[in-house]
Amino acid sequence: MDRTALSSSDSGNRWLPRYTILALCVGAYFAIRFSQLLVSALVPSILGTFAVSRAAIGTVLGGMWAAYALAQLPSGVLGDRFGPRSIVLAGVGLTAVAGLLLAGTPSFVLFGVSVLLLGVGAGLYYNAATALLTARFDAIGQAIAVHRIGDPRVALGAGVAVSLLVLGAFARRVPAAHSIRTDESLRELLAPRYLLTLISRPTLAYTTVLAVLAEFVGLATMSLLPTFLVQHHGYTLLRAGLLFSVLAAIRGVLQPLAGRASDRLGRDGVLALMMGAGVIGYGTLSSSTAFVLAVPAVVLAGIAMSWAPPLQSRAIDGLTESEQGAGFGLVRTIYILSGALGTAVIGLVADVAGWATSFLVLTALLAIAFLLLLSNRAVGRWA
Incomplete structure (x- = not known):
């Protein structure tokens, strides 16, 4: 399959189909995130509307990330078996349904169910979506990075609208890709x-450990930072x-x-700078609690939380094309499932020992x- 870096040097001034796919993936990921x-x-x-504890809301949000994690490996394997386009369409469609449910949820139980469906x-x-992009671009880190650029009920409605628009455009504009491993059953x-052979490779095991640590922090932050800043x-809610x-x-x-820097300078060096910034920020x-320090601290935390493109690229670097569906899905399942504990654990620690x-x-x-x-x-x- 034709592959390229994200540059215009080898494409003249023409808008190539691969960029349409990239643009649609950016739109889809925006709607989901x-x-x-x-x-x-x-x-x-x-917390106020449903009168639940921080540990309870942390557990529900952890459930969303656990569902997100458990869908990773099936997504990769099903994409290899049936082609990634169909799986992308299914994922965006489910996201739209979950958004509709969340926009009108009357109870904490329905909120929890809707959040799990979103996951x-x-x-x-x-x-x-990553398989679609890595098959078309050589600059994997940059392609992944560009992909990731993406009244509360009205806001959720906007997310649903974007999901539906992207769903229609994807079905119409993205051709069905060939399956990579049609000769193997899903059981194989x-x-x-x-799977154990893949994850036991030293480079993949090391990358997974790093991802578990970063994801634990990232999911806890994205779920609980506003509450931490308020409590x-x-x-105020506005300032938080x-x-x-x-x-x-x-x-x-x-x-x-x-992502671009890791393509040029190396994955680990870029990641070390980001993790170091996070240590200072957190x-x-x-x-x-001084606001004058909170602003730069949040900026440093944001730098650390931008780890995904270089770290995910590091995982893909250690896999062949035929291994990427199962291998990348397995890595993401492990680190997201482990990271999903972050919201529940940090919520519990906050209840027992305080936010600090x-x-x-x-x-x-x-x-x-x-x-x-x-x-x-x-x-x-x-290495």
């Missing part, structure tokens, strides 16, 4: 021995929402740069990731 992040931003209001739809989408592709720092928007904006701006948020302690835990996890990256750069054991 918009819905997920909006749920997190509404946590302070949900499944989002999980089905991502690996299949999901065989535990085969620990004493900020603005800081949360700063975090999201930093991630949106930095991820393309991080440490500041946990130790000080809970964010110190996040700081410590980023410090471990930072030290692992420095160790690998020095020794090269898990």
